[in-house]
Amino acid sequence: MSKPVDLGSVKEGSYVVLDDSPCRVVEVEKSKPGKHGSAKVRLVAIDVFSNVKHSYVGPASSRIEVPMIDKGAGQILSISGNTVQMMDMQTYETIDVDSVEEELRPKIQAGAEVEYWRVMGKIKLVRVKS
Numbered sequence: 001m002s003k004p005v006d007l008g009s010v011k012e013g014s015y016v017v018l019d020d021s022p023c024r025v026v027e028v029e030k031s032k033p034g035k036h037g038s039a040k041v042r043l044v045a046i047d048v049f050s051n052v053k054h055s056y057v058g059p060a061s062s063r064i065e066v067p068m069i070d071k072g073a074g075q076i077l078s079i080s081g082n083t084v085q086m087m088d089m090q091t092y093e094t095i096d097v098d099s100v101e102e103e104l105r106p107k108i109q110a111g112a113e114v115e116y117w118r119v120m121g122k123i124k125l126v127r128v129k130s
Contacts, residue, residue, distance in 0.1 A: 002065040002067045003065070003068065004065055005063065006060070007041045007043075007059070007063065011028060012027065014066070015067055016056075016066055017067050018043075018045055018054040019054055021047045021048070021054070021120075022047070022049070022067040022069075022120055023046060023054050024048060027042075028041065028043055028044075029042040030060065037059075038061060039059065039060040039061075040060065041057070042055065042056070042057045043056045043057075048119060048124060049099070049122060067120055069117050069119050070119075071118075072116055073115055073116075074087055074088050074114050074116055075111065076109065076111060076114060077110065079108065082100070084100055086114060095116075095123060097116070097123050099124075101124075101125065104125055107128040114126075
C-alpha cells in the first residue's frame, strides 16, 4: 500500500516506490528550471529487500508513490534453514520470514525479540532487541 507525494518534496532518508519495489532514498539532486522546462529531480535509491540501486529522474511537480511502512515487534519461535518463524507480540499471529539480512543472522535465535517492517505485502526483520 502506498500514497502519492510531490517528487520535489522527497528528501534523503525517505522511502519511495521505484520499479514496484520499496526503496530508501540515498541521494537527491535538484536542478533549476530552465528556459524551456521545469525543475528536474534526480533520485538514487536502494531497494529495501534486495539492496539493488535504482535511479529516477522526473519533473519536480510530478507525483511519486511513497510506501506505507507498518512497524511491529515479534518474538522468534523457530529457525529452519533460511526461514524464520516469528510471532507478532500484539496480535499473536505467526509469520514466516523467508530472507534475513546477513548481519542479523548471528543474533537471531529462538526466543529473541525482533523489530520488523511490513512493506507492500513483504516482511523484513530490521533489528534484534537486546
